[in-house]
Amino acid sequence: MSNRFQQLMQVGQSLWYDNIQRSLIKNGTLKRMIEEGEIRGITSNPTIFNLAISKSQDYDSAIAPMAWAGWSAEQIFYQLAVEDIQSAADLFLPLYEKSDRADGYVSLEVSPYLARDAQATVREALELWKRVDRPNLMIKIPATREGLEAIREAIAQGINVNVTLIFSLERYREVIEAYLSGLEKRVNAGLPVDRIASVASFFVSRVDTKVDALLEKLIAEGNLTEEEACSLMGKTAIANAKLAYQIFKETFNSSRFKRLAEKGARVQRPLWASTSTKNPRYRDVLYVEELIGPLTVNTVPPQTLDAFRDHGNVSLTLEEGVEEAKSHLAHLEHLGISMSLVTAQLEEEGVKAFADSFSTLLQTLTQRKEEFNSSLGPLARAVSQRVKVFEETQFIERFHRHDPFLWSSIPEEQEEIRKRMGWLEAPQTSRALVSAIEQFAQEVVEAGFTHAVLLGMGGSSLAPEVLRQVFGVGKIGEHPALDLLILDSTDPAQVLAVESWSPVERTLYIVSSKSGTTIEITAFMEYFWKKAVDRFGSKAGSHFIAITDPGTKLEKIAKERNFRKVFLADPTVGGRNSALTAFGLVPAGLLGINLEEFLSRAEQISRECRPQIPAGRNPGLVLGAILGESALAGRDKVTLLTDALWQPLGAWLEQLIAESSGKRGKGIVPVDLEPLYPADVYGADRLFVYLRSTGEKDDFVNQLVQGDHPVVVITTNDPMDLAGEFYRWEVATAVACSVIGVNSFDQPDVQDNKDRSVKKIQNFHETGVLEQEKPVWEKHGVQVFSTSPIDGLSLKEVVMRFLQNATQGDYIAINAYLPRTPEMQTVLGKLRTWIQQLTGLPTTLGFGPRFLHSTGQLHKGGANNGLFLQITADSQTDVEIPGMNLTFGQLERAQALGDYESLVARGRRVIRIHLGKTPHEILDF
Ligand SMILES: O=P(O)(O)OC[C@H]1O[C@](O)(CO)[C@@H](O)[C@@H]1O
Ligand SMILES: O=C[C@H](O)[C@H](O)COP(=O)(O)O
Numbered sequence: 041m042s043n044r045f046q047q048l049m050q051v052g053q054s055l056w057y058d059n060i061q062r063s064l065i066k067n068g069t070l071k072r073m074i075e076e077g078e079i080r081g082i083t084s085n086p087t088i089f090n091l092a093i094s095k096s097q098d099y100d101s102a103i104a105p106m107a108w109a110g111w112s113a114e115q116i117f118y119q120l121a122v123e124d125i126q127s128a129a130d131l132f133l134p135l136y137e138k139s140d141r142a143d144g145y146v147s148l149e150v151s152p153y154l155a156r157d158a159q160a161t162v163r164e165a166l167e168l169w170k171r172v173d174r175p176n177l178m179i180k181i182p183a184t185r186e187g188l189e190a191i192r193e194a195i196a197q198g199i200n201v202n203v204t205l206i207f208s209l210e211r212y213r214e215v216i217e218a219y220l221s222g223l224e225k226r227v228n229a230g231l232p233v234d235r236i237a238s239v240a241s242f243f244v245s246r247v248d249t250k251v252d253a254l255l256e257k258l259i260a261e262g263n264l265t266e267e268e269a270c271s272l273m274g275k276t277a278i279a280n281a282k283l284a285y286q287i288f289k290e291t292f293n294s295s296r297f298k299r300l301a302e303k304g305a306r307v308q309r310p311l312w313a314s315t316s317t318k319n320p321r322y323r324d325v326l327y328v329e330e331l332i333g334p335l336t337v338n339t340v341p342p343q344t345l346d347a348f349r350d351h352g353n354v355s356l357t358l359e360e361g362v363e364e365a366k367s368h369l370a371h372l373e374h375l376g377i378s379m380s381l382v383t384a385q386l387e388e389e390g391v392k393a394f395a396d397s398f399s400t401l402l403q404t405l406t407q408r409k410e411e412f413n414s415s416l417g418p419l420a421r422a423v424s425q426r427v428k429v430f431e432e433t434q435f436i437e438r439f440h441r442h443d444p445f446l447w448s449s450i451p452e453e454q455e456e457i458r459k460r461m462g463w464l465e466a467p468q469t470s471r472a473l474v475s476a477i478e479q480f481a482q483e484v485v486e487a488g489f490t491h492a493v494l495l496g497m498g499g500s501s502l503a504p505e506v507l508r509q510v511f512g513v514g515k516i517g518e519h520p521a522l523d524l525l526i527l528d529s530t531d532p533a534q535v536l537a538v539e540s541w542s543p544v545e546r547t548l549y550i551v552s553s554k555s556g557t558t559i560e561i562t563a564f565m566e567y568f569w570k571k572a573v574d575r576f577g578s579k580a581g582s583h584f585i586a587i588t589d590p591g592t593k594l595e596k597i598a599k600e601r602n603f604r605k606v607f608l609a610d611p612t613v614g615g616r617n618s619a620l621t622a623f624g625l626v627p628a629g630l631l632g633i634n635l636e637e638f639l640s641r642a643e644q645i646s647r648e649c650r651p652q653i654p655a656g657r658n659p660g661l662v663l664g665a666i667l668g669e670s671a672l673a674g675r676d677k678v679t680l681l682t683d684a685l686w687q688p689l690g691a692w693l694e695q696l697i698a699e700s701s702g703k704r705g706k707g708i709v710p711v712d713l714e715p716l717y718p719a720d721v722y723g724a725d726r727l728f729v730y731l732r733s734t735g736e737k738d739d740f741v742n743q744l745v746q747g748d749h750p751v752v753v754i755t756t757n758d759p760m761d762l763a764g765e766f767y768r769w770e771v772a773t774a775v776a777c778s779v780i781g782v783n784s785f786d787q788p789d790v791q792d793n794k795d796r797s798v799k800k801i802q803n804f805h806e807t808g809v810l811e812q813e814k815p816v817w818e819k820h821g822v823q824v825f826s827t828s829p830i831d832g833l834s835l836k837e838v839v840m841r842f843l844q845n846a847t848q849g850d851y852i853a854i855n856a857y858l859p860r861t862p863e864m865q866t867v868l869g870k871l872r873t874w875i876q877q878l879t880g881l882p883t884t885l886g887f888g889p890r891f892l893h894s895t896g897q898l899h900k901g902g903a904n905n906g907l908f909l910q911i912t913a914d915s916q917t918d919v920e921i922p923g924m925n926l927t928f929g930q931l932e933r934a935q936a937l938g939d940y941e942s943l944v945a946r947g948r949r950v951i952r953i954h955l956g957k958t959p960h961e962i963l964d965f
Contacts (some may be wrong), residue, residue: 045077047354050335054143055348056081058341060088060315062098062120065127074131078349082128083202083241083313083339085180086152086394089121090401092117094146100755102201102648103405107412108301108666108752109656110424113405119657121148122172129174135735136176141237142306147202148172149180152394162197169199178202178237182391188218195222204241205390208383212284215240216291219308222682223300225808232271234304239337241248241313242284244327246386247277249318254377264375274322276372278330279365280379284311285333285358285623294613311337316344325352333358415741417750419670426665426779431655439661439775440464440651444796447774448783448918460785462612466620467763471611473622474636479631480585480605481729484548484630485519487582491542492522492630495564496552496623498699498893499615500587501528503691503766504552504627509688510759514632521632522548528562528890530916533859535567544575547687548604548630549584552623555614558593559794560889563921563931569601570922578602587622609801614785616696619766642763649771660768666752670727671701671708671780675750677851677882677904679711679728681741681898685757686765687713692767700773700784702898709851709898709906710775711882715873716740719747721880725849726750732763733757789901789942793892810933813820815954822962825952827944835953839909842951844955846879846907853899856911857888857936858960867960874965875909889935896939900946908943911953911963912936 057079064070073079078439086417093099098122103272129146136144154160165179181191182205194201195218203215217516219240223233252273258264259307291297292307301307301869315338323329324347328338333356340348369379438446442461444454462469494504508524515521549568552560566585572580581602588594590613598606609622618624620642629635647653649660656662667678678697682688688710701708711726716737722744728751730741744751756765756838777784804810815823816830817838824830824838832838846852852875858864865885872883886895888910899906918929936952943950955962 044352044354048332049077049080050428051354051356052336053332054080054341055345056083056084056145056311056337056338057345058088058315058339059123060084060128061092061096062124063096065124065131066098070128070133074135078345080135080139080706081132081147081337081339083147083180083311084121084125085149085204085397086401087397089117090397090404092124092620093117093120093401094404099753100408103408104380104412104656104753105659105662106656107409108416108420108423108662109427110413110420111409111656113409113521115167115403116405116409116600117270117401118171119654122168125172125177126174129172129176132176133174134198138444141176141235144174144176144422145178145202145237145239146174147178147180149204152182152391153400155182155184155391155395155872156185156186156670158189158193161187162193163706165190165194165199165201166197166230175235176200178239180204180241182394183215183240184387184391188927191215192218192222192225195219195224195238198226198231198236198591200237202239202241202311203308205394206240206385207289207386207390208241208380209280209283210343210380211383211387212242212287213242213291216287216308220291220296220300223305224400227300227303232304233300234306237306238308239289239311241339243279243314243386243390244277244312244331245314245316245318246390247280247382248274248322250382250386251276251372251377252319254382256415258375272368272371274319274326275368279368281310281312281331282358282362282365283369283484285336286362290337309335309337311339313339315339316341329353329355330357355680357639370412382419386793415745415751415753416666417745417748419666419673419675419750420671423662423665426669427655427662430661430665434651434777435775436649436653436655436658436661437651440864446778447785450547453783453786453932457756457783457785459538459612460614460617462610463614463617463620464646465795466610467639467646467767470620470622470625471636471639473607473625477607477626477635480626480630481516481521481632484604485516485521488545489522489548490520491547492548492550492627493542493568494524494526494536494550494552494627495561495568496526496550497528497558497560497890498695499618500552500554500623501526501631502695502894503619506688506692506762507624507631507633508627510762511633512683516630516632522630524627524631528893529887529889530563530855530889530928530935531558531859532918532928532932533861535564535928536917537859539568539571539863544571544583547583548628550630551584551594552587553592553594553599554589554609554618557590559798559931563924563928565597566832566922566924567919567928572935585626587626616699617770619692619770620763624766637760638763641760642767645764645767649767658771660771663768663772665750665779666750667697667708667772667776668779671706671776672749674849675725675727676707676905677709677711677726679714679722679726680884681716681728681730681737683731683733683736685733685759689731689762689765691894692766696773698770698895698898698902699787699790701777701780701782702895702902703782703786703788704901705903706780706782707898707902708780709882709884709902710882710895711851713877713885714867714883717876719743719749721876722747722749722870723848723880723882726882728752729754732755740804787897790892790897792900792945793896793935793938793942795938796941797934800934801931804930804934810930810937812937821956821958823954823956824927825940825954826950830951836961838951839953839965840878842909842949843875843907845949848881850905851882851884851908852907852909853884853895854909854911855886855888855891855899855939857932858911858913860887860890864960867963871965888939889932892935892939897947904946904948906948908948908950910936910940910950911955912952912954913960914957
């Protein structure tokens with residue numbers, strides 16, 4: 041603590057901060073200021089909140105759900121204010137306790153509209169007291185005539201009161217009287233008074249502003265010399281305050297107060313408010329330096345605090361010049377400046393100014409709310425209705441109780457659901473993993489590892505991939521962290537590409553499988569295990585780790601093979617909800633991400649999703665309402681728009697949304713990385729979600745909104761917010777599934793695909809061929825497979841014929857069993873645009889077998905509104921999978937064929953284009 045702050049405290053004055061702003065709370069500034077001893081309390085008022093909310097974007101993410109839920113501007117304001125006040129109060133709690141409840145208070149003002157209504161003020165004061173629910177809260181009540189009654193009653197009811205807008209000495213006496221009689225009322229009723237705190241905010245600078253102006257007027261009228269006026273200017277406010285302090289001393293030294301003090305009552309400290317210097321000709325710390333004395337508080341705005349920190353002087357000034365103060369005021373009266381008139385006007389103007397600020401704030405909020413609301417366009421009504429229903433039916437309480445009826449009434453499914461809700465608490469429970477992961481990360485970098493290859497599919501691999509792309513490679517202690525590549529393809533070219541990326545002696549292989557039996561992952565493991573054994577012999581295990589559920593086959597293998605480490609995952613969390621468990625956190629730790637901070641971001645949002653929070657303020661719940669209502673309204677294509685930072689998140693969202701929702705003939709179709717088209721091209725089956733950081737797509741979004749397309753904008757720009765997004769979307773997806781009526785936590789149709797592939801492989805082992813139908817079209821080495829005849833002079837024509845089957849509401853999925861290289865993505869991206877131009881329909885692009893663990897479930901289990909263009913090719917090189925009597929190329933083909941058959945079996949519209957050895961550029965129509 042700097043000397044100045046220490047000295048101030050030693051002479052008995054507490055400095056409070058006349059400022060509140062969400063960013064100060066979130067970014068740790070407030071905590072630091074408290075810990076460094078700069079400030080010992082906080083005051084807010086409607087003007088401060090207006091500034092905080094209207095002039096920043098700090099509150100937008102909180103405003104959004106409330107706006108979508110249809111809340112009024114006033115409801116939104118109180119929610120925001122209460123949140124800030126609660127968070128600030130929590131930060132001050134240690135000081136409150138350490139100072140034996142002398143300091144550490146945070147003030148929240150009642151609505152300025154109620155300043156003339158005693159009863160309504162008390163009602164609101166009690167309501168806010170209850171709602172904020174913090175012992176170190178002070179409710180600010182203006183000291184109007186009507187306010188005095190409210191102050192007395194509020195004190196009598198046992199709440200802490202900061203009496204605000206005191207200007208005159210007469211009113212100050214009345215304020216003290218209200219305080220004392222409020223306490224006496226309690227004592228007479230046999231109630232305790234020792235926990236009641238109160239301050240009387242005596243306004244300072246505004247008095248000078250007003251009196252100085254009157255002095256100027258006297259000069260202008262020729263009734264006062266400039267010299268005399270100058271000797272009077274800038275002195276009235278301090279004189280007034282000094283006399284107020286004398287009243288304080290007198291009253292609280294009285295026997296009346298002593299009787300109360302014996303019962304534990306505390307003095308009502310004078311608080312110097314309005315202490316920023318308004319006249320730039322005056323010293324910027326004038327109203328601090330001149331009012332220093334014991335048992336007082338001075339609340340200062342940021343610029344005054346900065347000035348005091350820089351050059352404030354501390355000496356006991358408050359009791360100096362009391363006589364001069366009296367004669368100063370007498371002099372003014374003599375000049376015809378009536379202090380009672382001045383202070384009455386100030387009170388009137390003060391009430392009006394706060395009411396005006398409040399009105400401006402409500403107008404701003406109304407405007408923001410309308411912007412958010414209009415962005416939902418045709419969905420706005422249904423969404424707000426849905427949130428109301430959530431509130432009425434205690435949806436989120438049931439959600440947190442893991443009530444399976446929210447998703448299914450089938451007993452077996454319910455049993456499974458009950459076991460799959462652990463992710464809700466992951467931001468808290470996963471903290472237990474942090475030190476082990478950090479230690480392990482340190483160990484591997486010290487052992488010389490520089491690369492990690494994660495072998496996983498779907499939920500076990502997509503979160504790590506997003507983490508790598510969003511965060512890049514950080515540091516672990518002094519060492520660079522590991523660079524990370526995901527292998528989630530059985531395409532031989534991709535397996536080889538991963539192999540050549542990773543220097544085998546310095547690569548850690550992470551076998552990541554919840555079930556421990558996923559065929560692709562087993563194949564990858566065997567492939568790299570053999571390489572490691574060939575190279576390191578019995579030490580091969582030290583290059584491998586596993587992340588898996590307890591008791592899986594993988595755990596057993598890992599132990600047998602002496603893996604460097606096995607991280608056991610939480611079995612109550614399903615694969616696609618596992619980002620914040622070991623499946624995401626181990627790779628995150630190896631990338632050098634600060635896990636404590638990462639989890640605390642998730643925790644922040646998880647707190648907003650708790651049952652104690654009103655439904656309309658719950659960001660996950662409201663987003664879920666939007667996704668669900670949108671799907672019910674036929675807008676089942678959730679089209680993801682992203683700024684560069686969040687682009688990688690799309691793939692993770694795709695698997696979460698598609699695999700969770702796409703079943704029983706229903707589902708939400710995520711459309712990721714689709715090229716942008718003019719707004720009028722999109723159909724009425726779209727909901728857009730814009731994951732915004734820099735606002736690159738703001739113009740495009742405006743066009744969409746103007747075109748009446750619903751758009752949800754989520755703005756975050758710190759990579760650490762990824763943790764919160766994982767959580768928000770997990771909640772939202774589960775909620776949306778409940779709205780559309782599907783079980784979010786199973787993937788019934790994935791198994792069918794797997795079974796068919798396994799059967800194909802068995803058959804292959806018996807016959808030596810992978811069984812497939814006859815092509816219905818063939819030219820220049822390219823074959824097309826379909827259940828119905830199809831013809832055309834060229835491949836392009838065949839595809840066009842196939843696409844003629846599409847109608848409004850359909851989507852076209854390109855499912856490519858090809859290596860996921862940038863070149864391939866470009867060619868298939870062009871194909872996507874071509875299809876879109878031809879059909880006007882949404883398109884998706886997935887690489888097999890990766891998408892089988894993502895959108896694959898939706899393709900088969902969702903609504904029958906997909907047309908599937910499966911593409912396969914003969915790989916140029918192939919590689920053996922050790923111990924499986926199979927190559928990766930054969931496995932990939934078996935999976936493609938299984939996928940195709942599974943689609944056909946479900947009556948889906950599908951063709952397979954087999955390119956054979958023909959270069960994929962042929963698809964560039
Ligand atoms: O982690 P595992 O059990 O290997 O499963 C990988 C993926 O396969 C699925 O079970 C089915 O696609 C996903 O839900 C999961 O994320
Ligand atoms: O409690 C604090 C007061 O609301 C604040 O100090 C008023 O200051 P101002 O006169 O600078 O608006």
